[in-house]
Amino acid sequence: MAEGSVEDNRFASSSSLRLVLVGKSGCGKSATGNSILCQPVFKSKLGPQTVTRSCRKATGTWNGRNILVVDTPSILEAKTQDQKMYKDIGDCYLLSAPGPHVLLLVTQLGRFTAQDTIAVRRVKEVFGAGAMRHVVVLFTHKEDLGDGSLDEYVVNTDNDSLRSLIQECGRRYCGFNNRATGEEQREQLEKLMAVVESLEREHQGAFYTNDLYFDAQMLQEGKGSTLGEEPRCYLAKVQAHIEKQKRDLKEARSHWVSKALLRVGKWMHSNTGLSVFLVICTLIFFALLINLCIT
Ligand SMILES: Nc1nc2c(ncn2[C@@H]2O[C@H](COP(=O)(O)OP(=O)(O)OP(=O)(O)O)[C@@H](O)[C@H]2O)c(=O)[nH]1
Numbered sequence: 378m379a380e381g382s383v384e385d386n387r388f389a390s391s392s393s394l395r396l397v398l399v400g401k402s403g404c405g406k407s408a409t410g411n412s413i414l415c416q417p418v419f420k421s422k423l424g425p426q427t428v429t430r431s432c433r434k435a436t437g438t439w440n441g442r443n444i445l446v447v448d449t450p451s452i453l454e455a456k457t458q459d460q461k462m463y464k465d466i467g468d469c470y471l472l473s474a475p476g477p478h479v480l481l482l483v484t485q486l487g488r489f490t491a492q493d494t495i496a497v498r499r500v501k502e503v504f505g506a507g508a509m510r511h512v513v514v515l516f517t518h519k520e521d522l523g524d525g526s527l528d529e530y531v532v533n534t535d536n537d538s539l540r541s542l543i544q545e546c547g548r549r550y551c552g553f554n555n556r557a558t559g560e561e562q563r564e565q566l567e568k569l570m571a572v573v574e575s576l577e578r579e580h581q582g583a584f585y586t587n588d589l590y591f592d593a594q595m596l597q598e599g600k601g602s603t604l605g606e607e608p609r610c611y612l613a614k615v616q617a618h619i620e621k622q623k624r625d626l627k628e629a630r631s632h633w634v635s636k637a638l639l640r641v642g643k644w645m646h647s648n649t650g651l652s653v654f655l656v657i658c659t660l661i662f663f664a665l666l667i668n669l670c671i672t
């Protein structure tokens with residue numbers, strides 16, 4: 378079981394599976410990594426502060442297949458992005474180069490908060506919007522469901538952000554009880570692997586990658602820029618890459634708004650009579666509402 382080293386290239390082979398654990402602090406990422414590898418390789422405990430301080434990788438096998446799991450510290454938080462965060466993101470890329478097959482977005486069942494919504498947005502900033510096509514949502518504390526089913530929970534949730542996340546990542550989700558052992562642990566892992574394999578089929582085995590993964594791989598293979606300059610150059614590339622992705626996302630959002638406004642404008646232009654009628658109705662509605670509030 379290797380840990381933390383970036384030189385080991387066995388896991389860049391096509392048959393191996395690379396998984397990256399992401400999510401808000403304390404949601405159970407490290408515990409999930411341990412459940413996947415069936416060994417307590419990552420430090421996992423309840424604490425007032427973040428437990429995992431830097432990216433770690435560990436390896437194992439499942440049904441004869443090599444699995445590489447990368448555990449991450451809080452790289453998806455909204456706090457000001459400092460050099461430590463860029464270093465953590467850079468390490469995550471290095472450890473999962475040439476790119477992950479699956480990003481496991483971990484969240485505690487029944488606790489999908491504003492911080493999780495920020496984490497989803499940050500996945501797109503850190504890995505790129507296309508990475509959502511490789512996301513599987515993993516709910517920890519599955520035992521809290523009792524006799525209920527996870528499918529029912531997901532269908533009936535009134536949490537709009539969770540609903541839209543599930544929709545956005547193609548309804549790929551599963552649940553783990555990280556305290557499970559034996560048969561229960563094996564069964565939940567089998568269910569996760571079924572979701573992972575169906576995702577792989579959908580992408581014809583292709584993993585997620587981008588320009589920064591290319592740089593990470595070059596650095597790993599010693600093909601970076603001038604010797605000695607690599608780490609500093611790489612960190613600058615990480616920062617530039619994240620900033621570009623943020624700009625792209627902002628642009629995509631503003632394009633979407635302007636497109637919607639343009640459509641409304643076009644519709645109003647081609648339906649002038651109906652538009653005037655609707656505007657008058659809206660004005661009367663607001664006048665009545667204001668009048669009601671005053672009286
Ligand atoms: N009962 C139960 N406890 C869990 C489960 N998953 C995680 N925990 C507990 O939740 C606590 C936090 O888990 P971690 O694995 O350290 O969470 P993390 O996301 O890695 O935390 P940071 O590294 O601090 O970001 C630990 O006490 C775990 O034992 C679960 O499925 N069921």
Ligand SMILES: [Mg+2]
Nearest residue numbers: 406407428429
């Ligand atoms: Mg952890």
